[in-house]
Amino acid sequence: MSVNRTIAVPLVLGLTLWASASCSQREVEAEGSYFDRKIGPILQASCVASPTGSSCHVTADERGNALGNLDVTSYDMIAKRQDLLANFGPYGMPALLAKASSQQTLKLNHYDGTETNIQTDIPHAGGTVLDSGSAAFRTVLTWLERGATENNAQPKKPEIARDPCVEAIGKDALFDPSKDPPNPDYAVFVDKVNPWLVSNCAGGNCHGTDEAAFPLSCGQSEEQKRWNYFSASDYVAVNPQFSEILTRPLNPAYGGVYHPGGWFIESTDDDSYKAVLEWATAHGGPTNIPKDPGFEMFAKRVQPMLVKRGCVLLGCHSSPVFNDFRPRPPSGGHFGVATSRHNYLEVLEQVALESPDPNASRLIRKNLPQGPAGPGMKHRGGSLFALGGDPSACDLKAAETGPLDDQSPYCVVVAWIEKERTERMKNLLPLQGIVYVKRAPLAQPETMQDWETYRPGADLRFIGASLDQAGAITTTGGDTSLLGGCGLTASSADVRRPMASWDGKKIAFGARSSATEPYRVYVMNADGSGCAPEPTINAPPTDSGGAPLPSNGALIHNFDPAFAADGSLVFTSSRGNIPQGHMFPGPQRSAADPAKLNANLYVLEKGKIRQLTFLSNQEMYPAFKINGQLLMTAEKRQPGFYQLAARRINLDGGDYHPLFGQRAHFGHLQLTETSQLLDQNFVGIASDRGAANLAGALVVINRSIGQDNVSDNPEDYAEDPDALDYAKTPFYQRSLTFVDPAASGRVAKTIKGAYRNPSPLPNGDILVSYAANVVNLEKFSGNFDVVAVDPSTGQRTPLAGLSDPASDEIWPVAVFGRVDRGVFRTTPGGDSVFHGVVYDKDDDQKRVDRFQLTIVDFPMLAALLFQSTRSGRRINEDMRSFEAWASLPPDKETSLNDPSPYIVEDEFGKVYSRRVKVGEVPLEDDGSVKFQAPAGLPVVLAVEQQLKGESKPTLHHQREELQYYPGEWLTLSFRREVFNNFCGGCHGPTTGKEFDISIKPDIISHASKSDARKATPFDATGGKLDQIMGPPYP
Incomplete structure (x- = not known):
């Protein structure tokens, strides 16, 4: 049969919605609600218990785990899974049935009016347990179509309060806001369709945001009308009755399809339906069709396969969901051009x-x-x-x-x-070779923080390499030094961390020739020609206004460069704070150890240098994600706390964000040199504190699975040590993989081998330095060789010419051209979820000396600050305010042995810490907040939170620093009521019960609602900053 209706099925945990057909019958009393009498017996007959007594779709343990994250034993339990009950997608039935019933033939209509028939093949371990012709199937389907209520009463049509429309218009390369479209149907649109769209669809929490599909403006000015016409033109079809602008808001009884905003056209006889249909007919189908050579094959062959295998189910990858891959389903059976174009770009990002x-x-x-x-x-x-x-x-x-x-x-x-x-790839370079550093094994151990130590005898070298048709890598010889044209000699040169440009045509690295001179960033062509210090980076530093920056008696080091896709060059530097008028200009000393200079990240773009990070401890090892976001390793050192962790930031400075390895429950105290592989997993080096030579375990992180906790030490869990056992259930999904378990990264145990300096290879493997002889990670000299490692199997392949037993071959990087996918910038938009914008100048208000942060639910956010595991959240519902503090750099201290009230000792040694109170910020009645504070300082929040051993929430200072960028206006968090529906898949449920995680189809329409949205921001920028505190902190 051909079916063109909608629905979705989650493929949670790769398990089943239904158990095997051999599950046994179970007696149910013939009384109670309609669900208890009619629906429950059908579901329980096949899905509760097997003849052997093993559980099927029933809660299996106290953690709330169940196969497929589905418990069918009561209406309350099954109602948690609204994504299974919604009429969504092309399958003609809700997800609760789609996997459990027999295969069906779907007719898919494409943007150009052509059609494709496919037979569904949605994987289900339980097989077909309900035949689509059976009475049981029809009973359940009818119940679902009536709204899936407990007593089978049709629910009232939901009323969604719409926020005011948004004046701003969108941006598109094909859109011309300066003149009316020449098409004759434009007048019809302006007269009949635009007012209807503005009245029904353009709310700020509906389509009045850039992040929404079909973005609309207020439609009042001429530019706004033109934008609305441009946007609406993507949602018409060659066969106008299939136009999404009609089918989405139409009553399902008359052919309407799933719409998160509900239906508001009663029938096809409605005047508004006729008016829109008239315009869609006159318009004549979509016009903004991509001209990419692969688009048509994708739209007509790849998209149907995503439908066939269930990828576009609501509980899988269709938005809104908690993952980075969000293809949209067809509207019923119609793949419009907007959906096809969106999906084309989404899927390309996964290639x-x-x-x-x-x-x-x-x-x-x-x-x-x-x-x-x-x-x-x-x-x-x-x-x-x-x-x-x-x-x-x-x-x-x-x-x-x-x-x-x-x-x-x-x-x-x-x-x-x-x-x-x-x-x-026709104009991009294939793999050319490998650039690496060759030097004698070190006599003294090397750590990330002691980068100032001069280590001569390093040579920057290049060896040819290529991939065969199967993707296997081989070196092709020609190993040669690249230092000859740089004015450097290997005997005196201290060379570190080369990186190749995105197009594979340039190489940058840091080097110096004596202990009395600073590191400089050098740039050369990939063949070694044209080598020279980068003139702007290595010039005497200036502040953002062009004035000379004080040196504060320190060398200005510039090193560890990394190219962005647009040619910008990020680098690490000790130049310190450069914003004009900063409280602490110029180089500063590290709070973790004032004997060392602090290092932060900067970017050279368009001939100017801009500071990216401002924390008081080392931020190093910049690298880029495939999407253009910047990765780094951040040293997090506070009294009673130490961690080297992976973080990310947008290149404009916005959305500084934890990535992985943020707490000791990660299992190691150090996660360094994080890079992204071509399959978009992350790779890094995990180690205990005290590991020598930047070495440790090679780990791969599948972050779409969520956070992981490995530690068996209850002391590593600040709030809930029970999380230790939570991760030991058979249902727990681990995102962390130790590629070579023998090289464990432990310092107190005998190990076998150690890794350092991972980077991606174009075949998907890891290029990394490996020392096979290491048994004690605290004390070894080196003998690193360059190898390729398969991240799936762990197979390690030596590379010819890169295993000199008398030297270390380290910091290897493959030189090849990469597809330019752009640079990730903070997204401008309305007041939508995770909205942010970074202003680079003041306008009608002050911007660049401050940040503005809107937090939709501050107690919810505070519940994530001290522990991030899946075992639940302690949300302090009585919280009424919080304190904002800023960390200050060492003043005159230059050693941890200096007498100072701000130097204390803990289990990790001595540490410096000094903070100034920025202000006490009140919360709105609903727990939300909007406030402004000085930017360019390390921020520490103090909140009332209940930690382990406490009987009630008490004031605690956060154990790490955050930053918000100068000019950054950011909205964060979700309401606690919907946290499980959007964030729970990665961060775990607030309740600690896995069955509370589910997709809420209409979440975007109200997820960011809060009292703070329209409130006047609390201004913490004018304080005296004279309340200083040192440890111990509360």
């Missing part, structure tokens, strides 16, 4: 175009069996391409042109990736 091996793409690797059986990675949805994995077995011509339903989804995707690679 490793640089690799000749399609299995290196996250899109495929997440859907293949995990190593050692295969090259896949963990996926909550399971291995959807489990029958694939061998590209050579695919008939690429048939995959592109043969009868679609006869093709393997894996091979269709492989053929499309090959088509995209042919187009997008």
Whole structure:
């Protein structure tokens, strides 16, 4: 049969919504609600217990775990999973039935009016347990169609309060705001359609935001009318009755499809329906169709395969969900141009175009069996391409042109990736070689924080390398020094951390020739020619206004550069604070150890240098995510706390954010040199404090799985030590993988081997330095060789010419061209969730000397500050205010042995800490807050939170620093009532019960509602900053 209705199915944990067909019957009393009498018995007959007594879809433990995260034993439990009950997508039935019933044939309509028939093949471990022709199936389907209420009464149509429209118009390369479109239907749109859209759809919490599909403005000015017409033109169809502008708001009884905002056109006889239909007919279908060579194949062959395998189900990847891959489902069975274009770009982001091996793409690797059986990675949805994995077995011509339903989804995707690679890689360099540093093993151990130590005898070298058709890497010889044209000699040069540009044509690195001169950043062509110190970076530093910056008696070091995709150059420097008028200008000393200079990150862009980070301890090892966000390693040292952790930030300075390894429950106190692989997993080095030579365990982080806690020490859990056992259930999904368990990164145990300096290879493998002889991580001299490591299987491959037993080969980086996916900037928009903008100048109000932070639910955010595990959150509902403090740098202290009231000793040694109170900030009645505070300072929040051993919430200073950028206006957090529905998948449920995690389909319309949105910000910028505090802190 052909079905064109909507629904979704979650593939949570890769397990089943229904158990096997062999599950036993269970007696249910014939009384109670309609659900108890009619629906419950059908569900329980197949889904509660097996003949052996094992549980199916019933809560399995006190943590709230259940197969498929579904408990069908009561209406209250099944009602938690609204994503299973909503009429969503192309499947013609809600998700509760789609996986459990027999396969069906779907007719999909494309943006150009053509059609495709496919048979669904949604994986389900329990097989078909309800035949679509059975009475039981029809009973459940009818109940779902009536609204899935406990007593089968049809629910009232939801009333959604709309916020005021947004005056701003969107931006698009094809949109011209200066003149009316020449199309004759424009007048009809302005007269009949625009007023209707503004009245019904343009609310600030609906389509009146850039983040929404179909963004709309207030439609009053001529520019706004033109924008609304441009935006609406993407939502019409060649067959006008399929236009999403009609089917989304239409009553489902008359052919309407799922719409988070509900339906407001009563029937096809409604005057508004007729008016919009008249315009859609006159417009004649969409016009803004992408011209990319791979778009049509994607739209008509890859998209249907996503439908076939269930990828666009509401509980899987269709927005709003808690992951980074959000393709939109068709409107009923119609894939409009806006949806197809959005999905094309979304799926492209999951493709490793640089690799000749399609299995290196996250899109495929997440859907293949995990190593050692295969090259896949963990996926909550399971291995959807489990029958694939061998590209050579695919008939690429048939995959592109043969009868679609006869093709393997894996091979269709492989053929499309090959088509995209042919187009997008034609002007980019393949793998050219490997640049690395060669030096004699060190006599003294090296740590991240002692970068000032002069280490001569280092040579920057290049060796040729290539990939074969299968993606295997081999070195091709020609190993040569690159220092000759730089005015440096290997005998005296201290060289560190080279990086290649995004296009593979340049190399940058840090170097110096004596202990009395600072590191400088050098840039050269990839062949070694044109080498010179970068003149702007290495010039005497100035503040943001161009005035000379004081040196404060310190050397100005510049080192560890990293290229952004747009050519900007991020680097580490000891130049200190450079914003004009900063309280502490110029170089500062590290609070973790005042004997050392502090180091922060800066960016050279458009000929000028801008400071990116401001924390009081070391921030180093810049690298870039594929999407253009900046990664770094941050030293977090406070009294009673030590951690080296991965963080990220947008290149404009916005959204400084924890990434991984933030707390001791991570299992190691150090996570350094984090990079992103081509499959978009992260790789880094995990180690205990005291590990020598930047070495440790090679770890891969699948962050889409969520946070992980490995530590078995209850002391590592600040709020809830019970989280230690929470991670030991068979349901727990680990995001952290130790690629080589023998090289554990431990300092108090015997180990076998150690790794340092990981970076990505274009075949998806890890390029890394490995020392096989290490048994004691605290005391060893080195002997690092460069190897390639398969992140799925752990297989380690030595590379010829990179294993000199008399030297260390370290900091290896592959030189190859990468697809430019842009640089991530803070998103401007309305008052939507996670909205932010960074202003670079004042306008009608002061901007650049401050930040403004709107937190939708501050007690909810505070519950994340001290422990981030899945075991639940202690939300202080009585919180009425919080304190904002700023960390201050050492004043005259230059050693931890100096007499100072701000130097104390803890289990990690001595540390300096001094803070100034910025202000006490009151909360709104609902716990939200909007406030402004001085920017460019390390921020520490003090909140009333209940930690372990306490009987009630008490005031505690945060154990790490945050920053908010000068001119940053940011909205954060979700209301606690919806946290589980959006954030719970990664961060865990507030209750500690996994069954409380579920998608709430209409979450975006009210997730950011708070009293603070329209409140006047509390101004903490004018304080005297004279209340100084040292440890111990509360």
